[in-house]
Amino acid sequence: MDLKYHQFISFFEAEQAEQLCQIAITENFPNQKILFEEGEKPDFLYLILVGKVVFKKHIAHNQYQTLAQALPNAYFGELGILDGQPRSAQAIVCEGSTLAKLERQSLMEILLNAKGSTVLKVFGYTTQRLRDSTDQYVKQLIYKEKMVLVGEMLNTVIHDFKSPLSGINLSSSMVKELHPDLETVEWCELIQAQAQRMSAMAEELLEFSRGNTVLRKKPVNLAKVLERFEKLNHIYLQEAQVELVIKAVDVVVNADENKLLRVVQNLVSNAVEAFNHPGGRVEITVGANGRWGRIKITDNGPGIPEEIQEQFFEPFVTHGKRGGTGLGTAIAKSIIDAHGGDISFESSCQKGTVFCIILPLVSS
Structure with a gap:
């Protein structure tokens, strides 16, 4: 986004907004770049133009607790700027990001001359962010x-x-x-x-x-994995009156076969349990694209409710399943993440749900 349209800049009168844009230092930061450590002296206020920044608290040797995250149009570091106290958390770039930095001394001079309404806007934003961080921290506990x-x-x-x-x-x-x-x-x-x-x-x-996914990876043919899956689930699907269609070519990925089976099992079981009409159908296709192998799981069910789609892969998120724990999809995502892959979905009540899993191919 353009710096002059950032919400922090919009808090100020036109003349002061122009001053802020002139003193701002815009930089691109790579993924996992540490912007500052907990306990460091505050020197800049950061405005996010592109990307995402995550804040973590040191809790033990080489262990950090995630507190919150900030997205484009947000800003952070204002507490240290205002009170001069050491940084209360680590800030680390989670995606390649573009940030604008405002040097503390110059910013304080502008704030001292700002209108009371401007200060109230800054204060209101800071208060809301503290509330959000507290809520997230409590949820994590x-x-x-x-x-x-x-x-x-x-x-x-x-x-x-x-x-x-x-x-x-x-x-x-x-x-x-x-x-x-x-x-x-x-x-x-x-x-x-x-x-x-x-x-x-x-x-x-x-x-x-325990937060520890142990993988026993080896070259795995996805077509063979699905053949095994079909054999293990033939009776289950037959009793549920669900048609399973597999369209697979020989694609070899570096994976833990048993855990990959677990992922497919979780997603297909969710589809089977969601069917509320005869004629349930699940189609699984396998292909490859560039350096990636791809598994697509498509069903003609009622779709994932919109109210849980954003949190679908989070633990303990479930909807309408008797006895559901809400852990199946969270485990599936943790397994795919541990493989260095990705899992995503598209869903609607008219068309059903399509899951897409990508995994790195075996290097030739």
Whole structure:
């Protein structure tokens, strides 16, 4: 955006606004550039023209808590400018950004000569931003407490699962040995695969609660992954009366196959549970574009409600699902992010939902 249209500049009378534009230093900053550290002496007020800046508080050795973020037309650093006290948080560029910097001494001289209405506007904006930061921080604390409870519960569940899952595996192995015909062997292998999935799902949820996604990456053919997915979910989809269509070519990505299956499982299960009419259909296609492999999951369901679309990948966001935890899509995003990929969607009540997942191809 043009500096002269920035909201901070608009707070001032025309003459002072012109002065601010003249003293402003406009710079481009790369992604992950640290603008200032917590405890540093304040020297500039920053106006965001393009990009995003995130603010983090140091909580332990090499550990930071995200407090808030600022987007274009916002400004930050005014508290240090006004009271001269050290910076209260770290500011780091989250995207390639263009910022305008206003030097403290020059800015204070202009503020001292500003009208009372201008000062009130600056004060009002600062107060609202402090409120927003406080709300976000409280939400993060609540989220952490929830995840601690989830982790404690899962530790118990995983421990209790071990005995019955071992019994299921042992029993299916014995049945397979006693009845080595092809059909029985196939059913026993399906039982064992589903038992292993139950254990893996619990472990993945535990990893998520700890904020630690462990990947065992190797070259994976996406067509083979979907073939395995179809085999594991054939009965589930048949009972739900949902048609599954897979259109896949051989695309090889560097990925953790089991966790990739978990992502597809979560998204397809959400679609199946959302169908409120006969004729449910899910189509999964695989392709490649440049350095990326692509998975598209399309359904003809009722779409994702507009009120949760912006927060759809956040933990504990759910809508209309009995017993839903709101963690499935958050786990899916964390897995794709850990792979260095991206997940996005488009959704409407008229057309259903399309998820698009991209993952880096195996380097040739």
